[in-house]
Amino acid sequence: xxxxxxxxxxxxxxxxxxxxxxxxxxxxxxxxxxxxxxxxxxxxxxxxxxxxxxxxxxxxxxxxxxxxxxxxxxxxxxxxxxxxxxxxxxxxxxxxxxxxxxxxxxxxxxxxxxxxxxxxxxxxxxxxxxxxxxxxxxxxxxxxxxxxxxxxxxxxxxxxxxxxxxxxxxxxxxxxxxxxxxxxxxxxxxxxxxxxxxxxxxxxxxxxxxxxxxxxxxxxxxxxxxxxxxxxxx
Numbered sequence: 001x002x003x004x005x006x007x008x009x010x011x012x013x014x015x016x017x018x019x020x021x022x023x024x025x026x027x028x029x030x031x032x033x034x035x036x037x038x039x040x041x042x043x044x045x046x047x048x049x050x051x052x053x054x055x056x057x058x059x060x061x062x063x064x065x066x067x068x069x070x071x072x073x074x075x076x077x078x079x080x081x082x083x084x085x086x087x088x089x090x091x092x093x094x095x096x097x098x099x100x101x102x103x104x105x106x107x108x109x110x111x112x113x114x115x116x117x118x119x120x121x122x123x124x125x126x127x128x129x130x131x132x133x134x135x136x137x138x139x140x141x142x143x144x145x146x147x148x149x150x151x152x153x154x155x156x157x158x159x160x161x162x163x164x165x166x167x168x169x170x171x172x173x174x175x176x177x178x179x180x181x182x183x184x185x186x187x188x189x190x191x192x193x194x195x196x197x198x199x200x201x202x203x204x205x206x207x208x209x210x211x212x213x214x215x216x217x218x219x220x221x222x223x224x225x226x227x228x229x230x231x232x233x234x
Contacts, residue, residue, distance in 0.1 A: 006162055006163065007105075007164065007165050007215065007216075007219075008106060008159065008164075009105065009108070009154075009157055009163050009165070010097075010100055010108075010164070010166075010167060011107075011108045011109075011110050011164055011165070011166045011167070012093075012097065012107065012108065012131075013109075013110065013111055013167065013168045013169060013170070013173055014109060014111040014113060014118065014121055015111070015113070015169065016169040016170075016187065016189045016191070017090070017093055017167055017168065017169055017187055018089065018090055018093050018094060018097075018121070018125055019087045019088060019121065019124070019125065020088040020090070021080075021084060021121065022189065023087070023191075024080055024083050024084060024087050025080060026191070027083065028075075028076050028079040028080040028083065031075065031076075031079050032071075032072045032075035032076040032079065033072065035075060036066075036068060036071070036072065038067065080117070081117060081120070084117070084120060084121065084124070085124070087124075089124070089125060090207060092208060092210045093187075093207060093210060094126075094127065095211060096210035096211065097127065098127075098130065100215065105215075106132050106157055107130055107131050107132055108132060108134065108135065108153045108156075108157060109131045109133075109134045109135070110134075110135045110149045110150060110153050110166075111135070111136055111137070112136075112137050112144055112173075113137060114136055114137055114138055115136045115138040115139075118134060118136045122134070132157060133153055133157055135149050135150075135152050135153045135156075137149075139152060140152060144172045144173050144175070145172040145173070145175035146176060146179070147176055147177075147179035147180040149176060150164075150166065150176060150177060150180035150182055151180055154182075161180060162181075164182045164183070165182070165183050165184075165185060165219075166182050167184075167185050167187065168184055168185070168186050168187070169186060169187050169188075169189045169192070169197075170189070170192060171196040171197055174186060174197060174200050178199070183201045184200045185200065185201065185202040185203075185204055185218075185219070185222065186202070186203050186204065188203055188204065188205045201223075202218075202219060202222035202223060202226065203222065203225070204218070204222060209221065
């Protein structure tokens, strides 16, 4: 198997990449907020998408002065963990990661979730032996969009940004990858606005490509699509 000379390492996010835990995030958030008689509109939710739930709590406490941040965090965490088993698994991405591992790529999971919930998700996905490094919010002083999570992963793996590809779904992680000088493939999610993820190097709208092509071929196809889309808008 001949690798692209640039990419030896793939850094995966978890939510909406491997499983639709993002919808569990939203439902858990709505439950914890409703207890305090606070309802957010769709635009508020889009702005919070991809952020750590502790960051949500801070943003919400700044917006609503009577908001009980501690009560929210406890309820949100409880509801999320209770319903995680209901999250849909994206088998195309799981099998793609397994194939990359067989082809001797180095793999990491870099997520804004805490260590315990990340371990539970990896176990649910049957991927305990896949990742060479797992970086969670517990490992970092600064969460996305800061570049620290990716820099920690690269340091642990002894790789440079040029050797890496990030696979992600949210605008804040795209920014994090850009600040770390890593190319980013975004898996388009219905939970985000397309204009918010247009800065990604590659945009994947069809997960079936992961089963049909090698990584280098997928990158080539997505790069061509981006060029064509840019030409079409001129």
